[in-house]
Amino acid sequence: MMKAGLKRSNAPIFWGLFGAGGMLSALFGPVLVFITGIAVPLGLLLPKGAMSYPKMQAFAQNFIGKSFIFAVIALFLWFAAHRIFHSLHEIGIHAGLGAKLICYGSAFASTVIAAYVLLVLGF
Amino acid sequence: MSENHKIIEIEVLRYNPESDDEPHLEVYKVPFSDDMSVLQGAQYIKDNFDGSLTFRWSCRMAICGSCGMMINGIPKLSCETFLRDYYPSRIRIEAMANFPIEKDLVVDLSGFIEKLESIQPYIIAKEPRTLEQGEYLQTPEEFNRYIQFTSCINCTLCYAACPQFGLNPDFIGPAAIALLHRYNMDSRDGAAAQRMELVASEEGVFNCSAVGYCSEVCPKHVDPANAVNINKTNAAKDYFLRFLSPKGGSK
Numbered sequence: 001m002m003k004a005g006l007k008r009s010n011a012p013i014f015w016g017l018f019g020a021g022g023m024l025s026a027l028f029g030p031v032l033v034f035i036t037g038i039a040v041p042l043g044l045l046l047p048k049g050a051m052s053y054p055k056m057q058a059f060a061q062n063f064i065g066k067s068f069i070f071a072v073i074a075l076f077l078w079f080a081a082h083r084i085f086h087s088l089h090e091i092g093i094h095a096g097l098g099a100k101l102i103c104y105g106s107a108f109a110s111t112v113i114a115a116y117v118l119l120v121l122g123f
Numbered sequence: 124m125s126e127n128h129k130i131i132e133i134e135v136l137r138y139n140p141e142s143d144d145e146p147h148l149e150v151y152k153v154p155f156s157d158d159m160s161v162l163q164g165a166q167y168i169k170d171n172f173d174g175s176l177t178f179r180w181s182c183r184m185a186i187c188g189s190c191g192m193m194i195n196g197i198p199k200l201s202c203e204t205f206l207r208d209y210y211p212s213r214i215r216i217e218a219m220a221n222f223p224i225e226k227d228l229v230v231d232l233s234g235f236i237e238k239l240e241s242i243q244p245y246i247i248a249k250e251p252r253t254l255e256q257g258e259y260l261q262t263p264e265e266f267n268r269y270i271q272f273t274s275c276i277n278c279t280l281c282y283a284a285c286p287q288f289g290l291n292p293d294f295i296g297p298a299a300i301a302l303l304h305r306y307n308m309d310s311r312d313g314a315a316a317q318r319m320e321l322v323a324s325e326e327g328v329f330n331c332s333a334v335g336y337c338s339e340v341c342p343k344h345v346d347p348a349n350a351v352n353i354n355k356t357n358a359a360k361d362y363f364l365r366f367l368s369p370k371g372g373s374k
Binding site for chain 1: 287290320321325326327332334355359362363
């Protein structure tokens with residue numbers, strides 16, 4: 001028979017953010033590293049000033065650009081937080097409330113900061 | 124055994140609950156032939172060196188699921204693992220990891236049996252039929268959806284492999300979830316919503332961190348990791364959509 005007193009897990013929230021972030025980072029992570037870390041600093045492939053301040057500011061003030069920046073920052077962080085939290089668990093650091101707060105807390109704080117900064121930049 | 128047999132050293136984890144405080148290793152020099160399994164090695168020790176050595180076995184052909192043990196640290200059925208593949212190195216056999224040891228290589232499986240019962244491993248008819256209405260029919264396509272998950276022999280090697288079960292023994296675990304999935308996927312069954320309460324619970328699928336070692340050690344290719352991860356998606360859907368469909372069995 002079914003066990004009594006089962007408590008529903010809240011994991012789907014974190015697992016959902018993790019899944020979304022994982023998908024996004026797999027799709028965009030490598031190319032973002034290439035553009036921001038290699039192509040632009042070394043002046044490869046992309047036109048000069050591709051990431052100049054006015055261009056980036058315009059990008060961040062556009063609603064779609066803003067949404068993209070927010071999703072990439074926030075979901076990447078939720079993905080990383082979840083992965084780190086579970087990796088701690090697997091290497092035997094019995095991740096209690098403290099580890100949970102640090103991992104998910106930093107993702108939450110960064111999400112709030114990213115949202116704030118993007119909103120302050122205006123439309 | 125004749126003189127020309129090779130000799131392999133078998134290191135065995137011994138534990139007698141009546142006299143030992145903790146398990147310890149003992150080494151036996153076992154003569155073997157190329158067709159001898161690790162299980163036969165253990166039987167040789169029991170017959171010739173120490174009759175008190177305790178281990179489970181029955182069919183000797185990877186069907187009954189009784190003779191699982193850690194062989195050089197890897198969960199395997201000892202009947203289908205051969206001494207020749209380890210010779211000339213020493214081979215170490217231990218009780219399955221993550222379970223309490225009862226004696227020597229025998230572990231306490233009562234927790235696993237309770238989990239098996241808890242998933243309601245039987246068909247709960249979607250539309251009960253009377254005798255007059257005849258049998259429950261199923262197409263080959265419907266049959267193919269669950270047949271893979273029926274192959275489990277309850278050897279529990281996947282539990283010995285699962286790091287998450289090792290950390291949280293309340294986790295329902297790979298084999299039980301694979302069997303749960305088998306019934307959920309059966310077109311004759313209608314109890315997936317009832318089973319969801321367990322799947323979505325704190326003992327349920329979200330304990331899994333997708334290591335996948337369970338499927339790797341499974342001697343029957345059941346792929347429990349796949350069953351667990353399909354049910355993560357199901358549980359996440361149930362979590363977010365439960366307010367839209369009031370029919371769900373879970374709270």
